[in-house]
Amino acid sequence: MREGAQVTQAEAGNRYEVLHTDCPARDVVDHVTSRWGIWVLISLRSNDLRFYELRDSIQGVSEKMLAQTLRALVQDGLVWRKVEPTAPPQVTYGLTEFGQDVGKPLTDLFDRITQRLPPRGTSATERLSATDQVKL
Template sequence: MTESAQLNHAGPVQRYDVFHTDCPARNVVDHVTSRWGIWVLISLRSNDLRFYELRESIHGISEKMLAQTLRTLVQDGLVWREVEPATPPQVTYGLTEFGRDLGEPLTELFDRITRRLPPRAAE
């Protein structure tokens, strides 16, 4: 039996088979669960952030990887991008409704993981 995920778009309901290699939903899953995609979504779950605020919130990410990840998540419709006309331009990012919807189970996943891990020793 083939299981399929469903993404809602305007018009008739389309079914997506995420186990098929050319399924567009599979690309979104890959982007969300990529090394940096998941951290961007979690970082934006509470507040809209400017590029450098976002970079500071995700330890270990380079500017290049953050820019690539944000570009992909914006194209997927998970993150919005707003450019404020200033010198230099200030760019703010936030979660779309779709991004917030995906962020909820990710937050729950992280909460479950941290509840089950043994207590950390004081550093």
């Protein structure tokens, strides 16, 4: 590898060197795993949504942060954006094939976590299974 240079896809056998700071794949991973990126991908997993529908589906996200996150995910090719020339313009977002592919393991992770969590209102002590308590 050349000193300080990013390995190209051809040099690395069609693989990126994601631990290198100049790797373009690293930026995509940062966008996907950002505070709001993962929630955008999960929200769009089953439906295309307009901007305000998407904002309403992700509690706590500001319009500014949602717009920045969507801009990055569109630029990365994970999300598509369609503007309908109406007054006011209607903007719809959805997952590209790449976004669906990346979002699938995130959805699986989300589903695993929510299936393993105890019912709401359970105290922290009650959340630990008998085996987990023995490990403490």
